[in-house]
Amino acid sequence: MYCKNCGKEIKDDAKYCPYCGTESSHNMSDVINGEVVKNPNDVKKSNKSGSYDGISIAAFVCALCGIGILGIIFGAIGINNTKDNAKKGQGFAIAGLIIGICVTAVEVIKFWIW
Numbered sequence: 001m002y003c004k005n006c007g008k009e010i011k012d013d014a015k016y017c018p019y020c021g022t023e024s025s026h027n028m029s030d031v032i033n034g035e036v037v038k039n040p041n042d043v044k045k046s047n048k049s050g051s052y053d054g055i056s057i058a059a060f061v062c063a064l065c066g067i068g069i070l071g072i073i074f075g076a077i078g079i080n081n082t083k084d085n086a087k088k089g090q091g092f093a094i095a096g097l098i099i100g101i102c103v104t105a106v107e108v109i110k111f112w113i114w
């Protein structure tokens, strides 16, 4: 067979090209197959164990602190972020949005009562 990198003829059972040190095509294809098999799992794992969306958590924290409008805004952004990027924290975004609406509603009611 021939080396993929430098094109020189090398032994079929050679692990590495003796001319340039590149792994032989047999092993290269094994590596490629291994990557194809491994990568989808890694991607799924990285999505599952992905970092929490900061804006979603900010929505939750802002809403809990009584800043309802920020809870709504960050919550809406966080829901979009967690949908598109498969990030964790959609629960926080939704909670922030709901609590934000409640806090804002309470503020509005207070405003009308007073």
Ligand SMILES: [Zn+2]
Pocket (backbone or CB within 6 Å): 003, 004, 005, 006, 007, 008, 017, 018, 019, 020, 021, 022
């Ligand atoms: Zn070579």
